[in-house]
Amino acid sequence: MVRILCNRILKSSKSYFRLGMQSSSRCFNSRAQSHNLIITKMITALSPREHTQQNQSIRELSSHAHMANDYYNQSVTIETFDALCEGGYVKEAVQVLDILEDKGYVVDFSRLLGLAKLCGDTSSLEEARVVHDYITPSDVPRSYHTLIRMYFGCGSTDDALNVFDEMPEKNSETWCIVMKGLAKNGEGELAMDMFTRFKAEGNKLDKEIFKAVFFVCGSLGDINEGLLHFEAMYRDYGIVPSMEDYVSVTEMLAACGHLDEALQFVERMTVEPSVEVWETLMNLCWVHGDLELGDRLAELVKKLDASRMNKESNAGLVVAKEKVVKKRQTIRDMRKSPSISFTSGDTSHPESDKTFAALRSLKMQMLDMGFVPATQVCSQDTVEEEEKEEQLLFRSNKLAFAHKMLNSTARSSITVVQNLRTCIDGHNALKMISVITGRELIQRDVKRFHHIKNGVCSCRDYW
Known part of the structure; x- marks a missing residue:
């Protein structure tokens, strides 16, 4: 041993x-x-x-x-x-x-x-x-x-x-774990250095290591390098891309917000795209606020496999996989110190009045700084613009951050765990709140950590 x-x-x-x-x-x-x-x-x-x-x-x-x-x-x-x-x-x-x-x-x-x-x-x-x-x-x-x-x-x-x-010996899985772990913690450049080291040490490249590369490139927003590696899979290493690889590249492109490029990539695939490919693109369109394209893709996903569209998906929400949801539901009990869970618009907490007031105060300062609420992520077309802004302001992650700000020492960092992917409105809001409060805000969503400090996020606005 x-x-x-x-x-x-x-x-x-x-x-x-x-x-x-x-x-x-x-x-x-x-x-x-x-x-x-x-x-x-x-x-x-x-x-x-x-x-x-x-x-x-x-x-x-x-x-x-x-x-x-x-x-x-x-x-x-x-x-x-x-x-x-x-x-x-x-x-x-x-x-x-x-x-x-x-x-x-x-x-x-x-x-x-x-x-x-x-x-x-x-x-x-x-x-x-x-x-x-x-x-x-x-x-x-x-x-x-x-x-x-x-x-x-x-x-x-x-x-x-x-x-x-x-470690006395490492395999391909080891390197993949490290590369993805670094990328999730905002160290994408270091993750790519690990890939360079992987090759320099004479390790054999396989599909799994390329999936890790696509994940890292997506975290960095460097889609050009990611596509070059995708081409090199077959050209230089003789690895024929599988449907799973196409899903990974689609996610890399769309996670960076390059939705048009992702759609073009899927449409130009040399094989028929699977429902997983379309579903991945659909979810990320909703994450990045392109509801029109997301809705069109939702109709296509329904035709291919209606069972994939649940109530939340039909409403334009990106929901974590069941095993992820179960894990997030127990996070409250599993942390070493007591924590509180929030739902959007939640008024059940004893200090909800103070929390709502704090968010309204922060919103006034954010508007003065030029913040524009991304109301396009709200799927309810019949709701007035002002009501959409109100819904966005009191979403669960913002309530959680505001509550912890009121109950923690000044300028201390705050960590919140979220069971959905971060939307563009919440991400932009947290960047401004970090400037206003002088705090580091750490959000762990279903995909990665977001370390936000002085208006800059470790994900470089690509998630």
């Missing part, structure tokens, strides 16, 4: 979670309270389940929660760890990991990798570094891939590249 060192010999980050065996009653009680909190959260995570075995676990945990504050009398076991991971309680799962080690237990490798994935899904960087301390990669390169994805998911490209550089 190979041990990733990464200067972690002393496991310096572990002290953040280890409470220690101290004789003072104050420290002892603090630890016991922490364990009671873990038990309580386990009960919350498991209580909706109706299986007999799980209900029995709940009764046992309830009993433990009412015991005296003696750590050794509380049955913190591997089942505790599993339940916390299943419930998405990342911080508490890492605490239990520490407790189990104190008791002499060893958490198996697959469970550790599962927790690492949770850390990446929830952008829990501090917890991710602690989990990394426990992992001794053995299944090369799969376990390394999990760590690299974990760090990219947390927005730490440096940590991800450290793991990459220390």
